[in-house]
Amino acid sequence: MRLVVLTRAWRLHDHPALQAGGPSALVALDSFDGDWPRRTACWRRLSRRELAFKLRSQGLAPLDARRLDSRALAELARLGLSEIHLDAACDPLGDAWLQRLQGAGLPVYRHAPALTLLELLLEGRPTLPRSFSAFHRLFQARAHIQPAQDFHAASPMALPASLKALEWQEEATATDSSLPSGWQPGEEAGLAALASFMERNWSVDSREWERSAPSAFAEGGSSGLSPWLAQGNLGPRRLWQALGEALDQPASAPLAASLRRQLVWRDYALALHAHHPSLEWEAVAPAWRLFPTRPLAGRLEAWKEGRTGIPVVDAAMRQLRDEGWMHNRLRMMCGTWLVKQMGQPWVDGLAHFREQLVDWDPALNAMNWQWCAGCGVDAQPWFRLFSPEKQAERADPEGALLRRWVPELSPLSLPVARRAWALTPLERAAVDYPVADPDPSRGRAEALEAWARFRA
Numbered sequence: 001m002r003l004v005v006l007t008r009a010w011r012l013h014d015h016p017a018l019q020a021g022g023p024s025a026l027v028a029l030d031s032f033d034g035d036w037p038r039r040t041a042c043w044r045r046l047s048r049r050e051l052a053f054k055l056r057s058q059g060l061a062p063l064d065a066r067r068l069d070s071r072a073l074a075e076l077a078r079l080g081l082s083e084i085h086l087d088a089a090c091d092p093l094g095d096a097w098l099q100r101l102q103g104a105g106l107p108v109y110r111h112a113p114a115l116t117l118l119e120l121l122l123e124g125r126p127t128l129p130r131s132f133s134a135f136h137r138l139f140q141a142r143a144h145i146q147p148a149q150d151f152h153a154a155s156p157m158a159l160p161a162s163l164k165a166l167e168w169q170e171e172a173t174a175t176d177s178s179l180p181s182g183w184q185p186g187e188e189a190g191l192a193a194l195a196s197f198m199e200r201n202w203s204v205d206s207r208e209w210e211r212s213a214p215s216a217f218a219e220g221g222s223s224g225l226s227p228w229l230a231q232g233n234l235g236p237r238r239l240w241q242a243l244g245e246a247l248d249q250p251a252s253a254p255l256a257a258s259l260r261r262q263l264v265w266r267d268y269a270l271a272l273h274a275h276h277p278s279l280e281w282e283a284v285a286p287a288w289r290l291f292p293t294r295p296l297a298g299r300l301e302a303w304k305e306g307r308t309g310i311p312v313v314d315a316a317m318r319q320l321r322d323e324g325w326m327h328n329r330l331r332m333m334c335g336t337w338l339v340k341q342m343g344q345p346w347v348d349g350l351a352h353f354r355e356q357l358v359d360w361d362p363a364l365n366a367m368n369w370q371w372c373a374g375c376g377v378d379a380q381p382w383f384r385l386f387s388p389e390k391q392a393e394r395a396d397p398e399g400a401l402l403r404r405w406v407p408e409l410s411p412l413s414l415p416v417a418r419r420a421w422a423l424t425p426l427e428r429a430a431v432d433y434p435v436a437d438p439d440p441s442r443g444r445a446e447a448l449e450a451w452a453r454f455r456a
């Protein structure tokens, strides 16, 4: 008899742990969300409820993984349990699960949320490649991506009365208001989002695609699939396979190739977290742990609330607050602005994204924050600073984001509103918008000064 413990992947399709457990396995669901930020916890709860319903409709009553203490595991072993398959990332939370289950003295196999088996990919290498291109080359040479399959349960063993207390209990169905409206957690919604994404017009130029960064709910800019991927509702192999079909068509091939590359970035982040369990709080590059920051609570709060006086940053940060999502280009802009021009510790930005994102993933968030701060792998050099005006032109060419999220600048023309840190006294009198602290030229000077002090 096998036991499958699910902690991350709330779906029946493309599920390596369920496949490895086989159709007669006992399935246990992690019912504790206290280790997760509020929005993610809510997404998990709703996804788990859907999955439990699906398992039950296949005749399989899930267990509550948190009730699997050493006594319960010993009892299962006595009844013939021979191995455990754990669905968990190679990160501190996943490690804690692994340790706990290993206490039963049975073999425990971990199945991480990556696209490929990272142990095989990196086999024989003492360290993880420090650049994405090197990792990508390795991936192209070695990755073996299993076809995504659907799981179907056979009739499992009936639990003896002594173990009935282990059964997963239906969670309260009270409406949960932690998620921004408009999002639909769960496998069904994730598969529907994938299907509608695949039906989009793919014949646009991939640079054109990257340039527009609309709302999370509008078409264009990117796939918009990250919440379902991050919360385990959509299998990465299923997406990879769908992109493979798009690769066969000349019109959609460039975009499909660029999205597959993004998925390899995802595996890079997951591998990085496995190699650096402290990725969320400690710079990968040791020298950067001493980088001089200039913590100022007022600046951090202004950034969180979208009141920095830099319109593109404020628009994106307000979108994050209200929709729980923003486009990658804007994440890079907001992240680097906080860390470089505003001089705040990257861990504070990371913690805020952790709370706000509906697609929060510990590895992806941490790798990208370290990228913004120049202290991780493949990070951009510190002295390369984004211009808020150029980024706004690139990410929001029509000004749709700006008009939607910073309506107080609507009396001004788009070119003037984009540079609202440089308003004349007359223009400023017409709008109620914060004075930038710092403005781009002071921010640049402060960032370069910190860089000079660090290098001295």
Ligand SMILES: Cc1cc2nc3c(=O)[nH]c(=O)nc-3n(C[C@H](O)[C@H](O)[C@H](O)COP(=O)(O)OP(=O)(O)OC[C@H]3O[C@@H](n4cnc5c(N)ncnc54)[C@H](O)[C@@H]3O)c2cc1C
Residues within 6 Å of the ligand: 221, 222, 223, 224, 225, 226, 227, 229, 230, 259, 262, 263, 265, 266, 267, 269, 326, 327, 328, 329, 331, 332, 335, 353, 357, 359, 360, 361, 362, 364, 365, 366, 368, 369, 372
């Ligand atoms: C500071 C910062 C924090 C971030 N935090 C997160 C996070 O917590 N969760 C998260 O899913 N993404 C995070 N990202 C990466 C990226 O911004 C999002 O994955 C992307 O914007 C999601 O939108 P999409 O699905 O439309 O992306 P698409 O461009 O359609 O990409 C498809 C998928 O590829 C993966 N991917 C795309 N970009 C990256 C990247 N830079 N690094 C790793 N994988 C990537 C994601 O799984 C994404 O869903 C962060 C980026 C930055 C700069």
